[in-house]
Amino acid sequence: MRRIFDEMSGEDGDIRPAYETLSAWLDKVPREVLDQRRKEAEFIFRRIGITFAVYGEQNSQERLIPFDIVPRIITNTEWAGLAKGLEQRVKALNLYIKDVYSKRDVLRAGIVPEDLVYKNPAFRPEMNGQRVPHDLYVHIAGIDIVRTDPDTFYVLEDNARTPSGVSYMLENREIMLRLFPELFSMHKVAPVDKYADDLLATLKSLSPRGGSEPNVAILTPGIYNSAYYEHSFLADKLGVDLVEGRDLFVKDNVVYMRTTEGPKRVDVIYRRLDDDFLDPLAFRPDSVLGVPGLMSAYQAGNVTLTNAVGTGVADDKAVYSYMPDIIRFYLGEEPILPNVPTWRCREPEHLKYVLDHLEELVVKEVHGSGGYGMLVGPKSDKAQIEVFRAKLKHDPDNFIAQPTLALSTCPTLVDEGVAPRHVDLRPFILSGSDRVRIVPGGLTRVAMKEGSLVVNSSQGGGTKDTWVLDACARRARAPQT
Amino acid sequence: MLSRTADNIYWLARYVERADCLARILDVAQRLSYLPVTYGGSTNEWSSVLLTAGCADAFIEKHGPIENATEENVVSFLALDPENPTSIRNCFEVARTNARSVRTALTSEMWDAINASWIELRGFPDRALTREELTRFLAFVKETSLRFDGAMHRTMLRNDAFWFARTGVHVERADNTARILDVKYHVLLPDEEKVGGPLDYFQWSSILRSVSALTAFHWVYRDSVKPWLVADLLILNRAMPRSLASCYENLTNALDDIADLYGRQGPSQRLARSIRARLTNQTIDDVFHTGLHEFITDFISDNNKLGAEITDQYLI
Numbered sequence: 001m002r003r004i005f006d007e008m009s010g011e012d013g014d015i016r017p018a019y020e021t022l023s024a025w026l027d028k029v030p031r032e033v034l035d036q037r038r039k040e041a042e043f044i045f046r047r048i049g050i051t052f053a054v055y056g057e058q059n060s061q062e063r064l065i066p067f068d069i070v071p072r073i074i075t076n077t078e079w080a081g082l083a084k085g086l087e088q089r090v091k092a093l094n095l096y097i098k099d100v101y102s103k104r105d106v107l108r109a110g111i112v113p114e115d116l117v118y119k120n121p122a123f124r125p126e127m128n129g130q131r132v133p134h135d136l137y138v139h140i141a142g143i144d145i146v147r148t149d150p151d152t153f154y155v156l157e158d159n160a161r162t163p164s165g166v167s168y169m170l171e172n173r174e175i176m177l178r179l180f181p182e183l184f185s186m187h188k189v190a191p192v193d194k195y196a197d198d199l200l201a202t203l204k205s206l207s208p209r210g211g212s213e214p215n216v217a218i219l220t221p222g223i224y225n226s227a228y229y230e231h232s233f234l235a236d237k238l239g240v241d242l243v244e245g246r247d248l249f250v251k252d253n254v255v256y257m258r259t260t261e262g263p264k265r266v267d268v269i270y271r272r273l274d275d276d277f278l279d280p281l282a283f284r285p286d287s288v289l290g291v292p293g294l295m296s297a298y299q300a301g302n303v304t305l306t307n308a309v310g311t312g313v314a315d316d317k318a319v320y321s322y323m324p325d326i327i328r329f330y331l332g333e334e335p336i337l338p339n340v341p342t343w344r345c346r347e348p349e350h351l352k353y354v355l356d357h358l359e360e361l362v363v364k365e366v367h368g369s370g371g372y373g374m375l376v377g378p379k380s381d382k383a384q385i386e387v388f389r390a391k392l393k394h395d396p397d398n399f400i401a402q403p404t405l406a407l408s409t410c411p412t413l414v415d416e417g418v419a420p421r422h423v424d425l426r427p428f429i430l431s432g433s434d435r436v437r438i439v440p441g442g443l444t445r446v447a448m449k450e451g452s453l454v455v456n457s458s459q460g461g462g463t464k465d466t467w468v469l470d471a472c473a474r475r476a477r478a479p480q481t
Numbered sequence: 482m483l484s485r486t487a488d489n490i491y492w493l494a495r496y497v498e499r500a501d502c503l504a505r506i507l508d509v510a511q512r513l514s515y516l517p518v519t520y521g522g523s524t525n526e527w528s529s530v531l532l533t534a535g536c537a538d539a540f541i542e543k544h545g546p547i548e549n550a551t552e553e554n555v556v557s558f559l560a561l562d563p564e565n566p567t568s569i570r571n572c573f574e575v576a577r578t579n580a581r582s583v584r585t586a587l588t589s590e591m592w593d594a595i596n597a598s599w600i601e602l603r604g605f606p607d608r609a610l611t612r613e614e615l616t617r618f619l620a621f622v623k624e625t626s627l628r629f630d631g632a633m634h635r636t637m638l639r640n641d642a643f644w645f646a647r648t649g650v651h652v653e654r655a656d657n658t659a660r661i662l663d664v665k666y667h668v669l670l671p672d673e674e675k676v677g678g679p680l681d682y683f684q685w686s687s688i689l690r691s692v693s694a695l696t697a698f699h700w701v702y703r704d705s706v707k708p709w710l711v712a713d714l715l716i717l718n719r720a721m722p723r724s725l726a727s728c729y730e731n732l733t734n735a736l737d738d739i740a741d742l743y744g745r746q747g748p749s750q751r752l753a754r755s756i757r758a759r760l761t762n763q764t765i766d767d768v769f770h771t772g773l774h775e776f777i778t779d780f781i782s783d784n785n786k787l788g789a790e791i792t793d794q795y796l797i
Contacts, residue, residue, distance in 0.1 A: 048596075223581050236584065259484060261743045
């Protein structure tokens with residue numbers, strides 16, 4: 001098996017230049033200090049209330065995501081390449097969704113099979129022929145990136161619905177600044193706190209009403225949602241109202257919020273609520289989280305929803321496998337960021353290959369998320385593999401498979417000391433009517449268990465602060481102490 | 482601001498205030514229960530605690546007739562019982578749930594005051610507390626409301642969110658002071674024979690203690706504790722922060738600030754003003770003349786009406 005690439009010590013144990021200062025510091029700093037800081041970080045997280053809920057677990061209404069205090073470092077040259085690739089990817093996603101809901105050139109050209117659109121549960125016929133402001137659908141995207149060697153970053157997954165995690169990116173940095181000022185003085189780290197401004201500018205640029213100052217609101221399912229902290233955090237940072245469905249009502253196709261001074265018109269809704277729950281009149285009639293009539297107000301062009309309705313048609317794992325072709329088709333460019341090779345179990349030859357190689361593959365549900373319902377072949381026993389084999393045969397369309405990648409690792413503080421653990425990266429890409437904005441870095445998720453490849457917070461994964469570093473920031477001299 | 486946000490802030494403030502009042506009531510009851518019966522220690526003190534706290538019905542549901550009230554079951558029922566919807570534990574739960582829903586409208590200091598106490602509360606056991614634990618617990622509850630109020634005053638913008646919080650505090654506080662008076666009014670009625678006896682002194686002073694007013698009493702009246710003066714202090718004295726008059730002064734001011742900001746007066750402003758007028762245009766003799774009990778009963782019902790008007794006008 002190939003050596004695993006560690007982002008600090010490479011494949012051969014030589015400390016990579018970007019990590020030199022950090023590595024020297026880690027060698028020097030006593031273990032007790034690290035443990036102490038880790039405890040402080042946990043205390044701050046709990047005190048601020050940065051918690052999340054895990055569905056299907058009793059008595060765990062609020063849990064902390066483990067925070068690892070060792071930062072992950074990316075150089076700004078690496079980042080520049082990533083950012084270009086991310087912008088390209090999101091442009092293609094937007095063009096694809098626009099096409100799917102209008103002319104469907106992509107189907108006619110045979111790039112994507114029809115049933116991936118029409119039979120896709122996330123496809124919204126209500127969006128057919130519907131124009132959205134500036135033809136933008138995915139205003140806030142989270143593209144998951146993994147790395148296997150110094151030069152290769154793969155896109156692992158596109159999140160075009162309501163990607164979460166950005167509050168951790170921002171809070172992780174705040175906490176690191178508090179706990180390790182000396183580390184920041186030794187590195188030139190690109191700041192991330194502009195994200196809130198960027199997001200607000202993006203949202204305002206999407207207002208359907210010219211002229212007056214747009215009224216932006218964030219729509220949350222409420223305090224029991226697993227990402228509620230993030231919703232309130234963002235509302236706070238943006239200085240906009242955090243609304244629930246019951247705070248809004250629709251009259252004559254215009255959306256208003258109930259305020260202490262009477263109804264106030266709403267122009268842009270950053271909704272953190274799935275399509276299904278948005279409007280009981282248009283979608284699930286049993287939704288009490290949504291707003292009756294919201295969809296007709298949206299269709300009348302009186303309110304902008306971000307992300308647009310129906311973007312899920314572009315981010316499942318089956319469509320993912322077509323993304324390189326989608327990029328070529330709309331942009332006439334080669335994808336800057338490659339896809340992980342993917343077998344579509346819907347295709348008989350692919351299925352046969354997958355069934356023959358289950359022990360070495362990762363098999364995922366097309367519409368799954370959060371690390372649920374997947375098989376990591378090399379980490380599973382015979383019985384688990386057989387259970388999955390049966391599932392696969394029963395409903396092959398529902399699965400894709402990928403090789404088990406040798407994901408890169410980063411130094412991480414665990415019980416045994418600082419040790420390599422697998423990581424991924426979720427940068428957040430904002431598309432406004434004026435331009436695309438990406439804050440350098442993103443959320444690094446880390447699998448805290450040795451050898452584990454599953455970084456999802458619902459499966460015990462943690463997070464790290466992600467530093468995009470000036471390449472020239474290497475200091476010849478260690479700081480005096 | 483969003484009506485729901487205003488509603489959450491209003492109730493957040495009410496529940497913090499309620500927890501504080503419950504702590505004071507328990508504190509005083511515990512103190513009275515140490516006394517020999519001849520000094521006013523009474524066997525039914527614990528049932529009157531339940532009445533004052535407005536928890537008698539919930540208690541009866543769980544423990545049977547109110548005569549079953551003992552120090553042990555009343556203290557655990559009011560302090561930490563998760564089954565009592567208005568136990569101090571649940572007040573903190575509800576306050577924090579409200580705070581969590583409107584974090585964006587709170588300053589980080591206010592959130593911290595509430596969240597830190599909520600975390601600390603989980604360190605107290607579900608079982609009945611020992612006397613030492615109870616003392617520590619009550620001190621902790623009172624400290625929480627001090628921290629929360631302090632954070633509110635020191636860090637909040639003077640805008641509608643602040644005024645809705647102040648409105649909540651004072652509607653709740655007025656209700657609590659009035660309840661204390663309602664349950665204990667009989668010991669304040671003039672009764673020539675008893676005046677000056679040790680029993681009354683401890684009853685009266687315990688009323689003062691339950692609103693942190695024993696020292697204030699002496700400063701204001703420079704006299705020994707007399708029932709009509711206690712009533713005067715708690716009902717009509719504007720300088721006394723927990724008096725009904727002071728609560729209504731603050732209430733009318735907060736509601737007027739809201740009305741100024743929104744450019745519109747409404748039913749809640751009118752009702753608050755008329756209740757306040759009744760508290761400023763009377764002497765304590767007038768109150769006793771028309772009947773202390775009736776006066777208090779009417780006040781409690783008017784105060785509830787004001788709560789309903791505020792809800793109608795702003796919170797839904």
